[in-house]
Amino acid sequence: MSNLLSVRNIVKTYAKHVALNNVSLEVPEKSIFGLLGPNGAGKTSLIRIINQITGPDQGQIFINGEPLKSEHTAIIGYLPEERGLYRKMKVGEQCIYLARLKGLKKKDAEVKLKAWFEKFEMGGWWNKKIEELSKGMQQKVQFIVTVLHEPKLLILDEPFSGFDPINANMIKNEILELRSKGATVIFSTHNMGSVEELCDNIALIHKSEKILDGSVRDIRKQFRTNEFTVGFRGNMIGFTNALWTGAELIDHRSEDKDTHFAKIKIRQQTNRNALLEALLPVAEIISFNEVIPSMNDIFIQSVQKTAGVTGTKSNYTE
Numbered sequence: 001m002s003n004l005l006s007v008r009n010i011v012k013t014y015a016k017h018v019a020l021n022n023v024s025l026e027v028p029e030k031s032i033f034g035l036l037g038p039n040g041a042g043k044t045s046l047i048r049i050i051n052q053i054t055g056p057d058q059g060q061i062f063i064n065g066e067p068l069k070s071e072h073t074a075i076i077g078y079l080p081e082e083r084g085l086y087r088k089m090k091v092g093e094q095c096i097y098l099a100r101l102k103g104l105k106k107k108d109a110e111v112k113l114k115a116w117f118e119k120f121e122m123g124g125w126w127n128k129k130i131e132e133l134s135k136g137m138q139q140k141v142q143f144i145v146t147v148l149h150e151p152k153l154l155i156l157d158e159p160f161s162g163f164d165p166i167n168a169n170m171i172k173n174e175i176l177e178l179r180s181k182g183a184t185v186i187f188s189t190h191n192m193g194s195v196e197e198l199c200d201n202i203a204l205i206h207k208s209e210k211i212l213d214g215s216v217r218d219i220r221k222q223f224r225t226n227e228f229t230v231g232f233r234g235n236m237i238g239f240t241n242a243l244w245t246g247a248e249l250i251d252h253r254s255e256d257k258d259t260h261f262a263k264i265k266i267r268q269q270t271n272r273n274a275l276l277e278a279l280l281p282v283a284e285i286i287s288f289n290e291v292i293p294s295m296n297d298i299f300i301q302s303v304q305k306t307a308g309v310t311g312t313k314s315n316y317t318e
Contacts, residue, residue, distance in 0.1 A: 002028070002029055003026045003027060003028055003029065004027055004028070004029035004030075004063065004064060004152065004153060004184040005025070005026075005027040005050070005061070005062070005063055005153060005184065005186070006025070006026055006027075006061065006062040006063075006065075007023060007024055007025040007026075007027075007046065007050075007059070007061050008024050008059055008060050008061070008062070009022050009023070009024055009058065009059040009060075010022070010023045010024070010046065010049065010056045010058070010059035010060075010061070011023075011056060011057045011058035011059055012042075012045050012046075012049065012054070012056050012057055013057055018208045019042050019045035019208055020042045020045050020046060020049075020056070020205075020208050021208040021209050022059075022209070023042070023046065023059075023205065023208075023209065023210050024059075024210065025203050025210065025213065027184060027186060027201070028184070028200070028201065029152075029184050030179060030182055030183070030184060031179070031184060031185070031200040031201060032175065032176075032179055032185045032187070032198050032199050032200050032201075033184070033185065033186045033187075033199065033200070033201050033202065033203070034186075034187060034188075034189065034195045034198075034199035034201070034202035034203070034216075035047070035186055035187065035188040035202075035203055035205070036188070036189070036195065036202055036203065036204045036205070036299060037204055037205035037206055038206060038303060041205045041206050041207065041208070042205050042207075042208045042209075043188045043205055044157070044188075046205070047078075047155055047157060047186075047188065049061065050068070050076070050155065050186075051073070051076060051078050051155065052068065052070065052072075052073060063075070063153070074102070074103055074149075075151050075152040075153060076151050076152075076153045076154075076155065077146040077147055077149065077151035077153070077154045077155070078146065078155045078157075079142055079143060079146040079154075079155070079156045079157060079159055080157050081157040081158040081161055081188075084142065085130045085138060085141065085142060086130060087129070087130045087131040088129060088130070088131065089129065089130060090126070090127050090128065090129055090130075091122075091125045091126055091127070091128050091129075091130060091133070091141055092113070092125075092126035092127065094130060094141070094145075095109070095113050095141065095144065095145055095148075096109050096110065096113070098145040098148075099112070099113070099145065099148050099149065102148065102149040103149060104148065104149055109148065112148055113144070113148065116144045116148065117144075120140055120144065120170070122137075122140065122141075125137070125141075134162075135161075135162035136162040136163050136164065136167055138162070139159075139161065139162045139163060140167070143159065143171060143174075147174075147178060150183075151183065152182070152183060152184060153183070153184050153185075153186070154175075154178060154183050154184070154185045154186070154187075155185075155186045155187070155188075156175070156185065156186070156187040156188070157187070157188045158188060158189055158190070159171055159175070159187055159189070160172075160189070160191060160194060172194070172197065172198060175187070175198060176198065187199075192294065192295040192296035192299055193296075195216070195295045196216065196294065196295050199216050200215060200216065201213070201214065201215050201216065202214070202216055202219065202295075204299065204302055204303075206302070206303050206306050206307075207306070211302055211303075211306050212298075212302050216295065219295075219298060220292050220293060220295070220298070223293045223297075223298050223301070224290070224292065224293070225265065225291065225293065226265055226266050226267075226268065227250065227263060227264065227265050227266075227290070227291040228263070228264055228265075228266060228288060228289060228290050228291060229261060229262070229263050229264075229287070229288075229289050229291060230261070230262045230263075230264060230279070230285065230287065230288050231259075231260070231261050231285070231286040231287035231288075232259075232260055232262070232279070232283035232284060232285050232286060233258050233259050233260075233283065233284040233286060234258065234260075234282055234283035234284060235282065235283075236252065236254070236260055236262075238282040238283065239260070239262065239279065239282060239283050241282075242278050242279050242281070242282045242283070243264065243275075243278075243279075244278065245267070246266065246267060246270040246274070246275045246278065247264045247265060247266045247267060247270060247275055248264060248265045248267070249262060249263075249264055250263045250264060250265055251263040259286075261287075263291070276288065
């Protein structure tokens with residue numbers, strides 16, 4: 001798969017503050033790319049450079065292999081976290097105005113807007129002023145005007161901000177549908193659950209530098225800890241003794257005197273099947289699942305590692 005967007009060795013400073021330090025990314029076409037990082041990491045600075053709101057001090061950005069130029073704004077849709085709507089304008093009037101700025105003819109914009117308004121159950125909003133709408137309603141309007149011209153590259157900054165769970169799910173489905181129709185999506189978010197649900201690839205920026213990137217699947221494999229949860233019926237002491245030197249018991253909980261769930265760490269040299277064979281004479285195994293780190297765990301671990309902080313997790317779930 002080719003890359004729609006290439007970010008190469010971007011450096012950006014404001015006065016004495018380094019916002020981006022030699023950041024490079026590759027965003028595959030027709031994919032959803034998560035741009036992650038703590039507040040102040042440099043994400044917004046990069047988004048502003050891609051949108052040509054500001055320019056880099058060093059480095060280059062390419063779209064479809066071409067150096068970024070003013071004409072590329074026509075194929076980019078940008079949804080900022082801050083509302084960018086005129087509060088005194090009516091919704092319909094505003095949508096037509098913004099659509100025409102993106103190159104759509106008035107009649108074409110009206111047809112497209114009518115379809116989107118119907119899809120999002122916004123039929124009665126056309127003549128309302130923006131200031132009459134809630135935060136979530138305004139975000140719906142802004143999402144529509146962002147995607148109306150069918151951009152090849154969508155940049156969404158905290159796209160679920162202000163939405164209740166039902167509307168957030170609706171926007172997630174629209175993002176997936178836009179990708180299936182050929183759009184490439186970059187979204188910046190603090191919601192790691194959304195990253196796991198939606199993203200094909202991610203990059204993590206911390207203190208102006210990229211500290212992690214790749215496919216979500218590969219990154220989760222990279223951070224495996226060789227930990228498993230084992231559900232069993234039997235005697236807890238007998239189970240622990242059967243582990244021997246093949247695995248370490250990290251934590252456990254009991255549903256009743258015979259049913260237990262143990263979290264174990266298998267040693268590198270241990271064969272999983274051999275371990276199960278050792279457990280079977282003393283326990284009836286009812287579940288055996290690998291504990292794959294969540295993107296939230298990976299995010300925290302990566303940032304702490306870069307900052308030179310170590311931490312241990314004590315919470316245990318089946």
